[in-house]
Amino acid sequence: MRTFAWTLAIAIATLAMPLTACSSDDSPAEEPRQLAASGLRAYAVMPTDTRLAAGALFTDEDIEWFDVNTRELRFRDSMPPLRERLRVLGSIDFYLDDQHLFSTGATFVSLLCSQFIPDLVLCYGSIDNGVIDDSRYFLNDCYPPQFTDIEEVKANRERRAQQWDTFLRYLERKGKLRM
Numbered sequence: 001m002r003t004f005a006w007t008l009a010i011a012i013a014t015l016a017m018p019l020t021a022c023s024s025d026d027s028p029a030e031e032p033r034q035l036a037a038s039g040l041r042a043y044a045v046m047p048t049d050t051r052l053a054a055g056a057l058f059t060d061e062d063i064e065w066f067d068v069n070t071r072e073l074r075f076r077d078s079m080p081p082l083r084e085r086l087r088v089l090g091s092i093d094f095y096l097d098d099q100h101l102f103s104t105g106a107t108f109v110s111l112l113c114s115q116f117i118p119d120l121v122l123c124y125g126s127i128d129n130g131v132i133d134d135s136r137y138f139l140n141d142c143y144p145p146q147f148t149d150i151e152e153v154k155a156n157r158e159r160r161a162q163q164w165d166t167f168l169r170y171l172e173r174k175g176k177l178r179m
Helices: 002-021 151-159 161-173
Strands: 040-045 063-067 073-075 091-096 099-103 108-110 121-128 131-140
């Protein structure tokens, strides 16, 4: 009888596993974004080093402008907020046409992140006069940005300097660069 009970318990658990993986959310799935044949595109990357199947997070068409001095990357209001579509500490790969430009250092962070990251990050949020605005995005060389003069951060910035220049020249040609 005891063996039968264990066998029955294992069978029930085995059958229940696939059912628990099913989503109970009845909302419609988000449609994958269509990829541009050329241009600037950014993809979310999972920890397993694979791009998300939903396509590009954003393209150059979604970018309103990039400010070279503040490093703010402003998106069009019509684009869904990245903070709702990306995992914190997730990576982003940037491509121009079929050329990989650079990746964030495995990092998409908010102002609440308490971790030091010595490589490129897409940080969302700003604080002005004590008010938090989480709709602003900054493409910084590290997080927190006060540590840009550390040797490791400088080395990472130098490693991607050519690709960064390509990124800036492309945005300038598109009329999306602020100085």
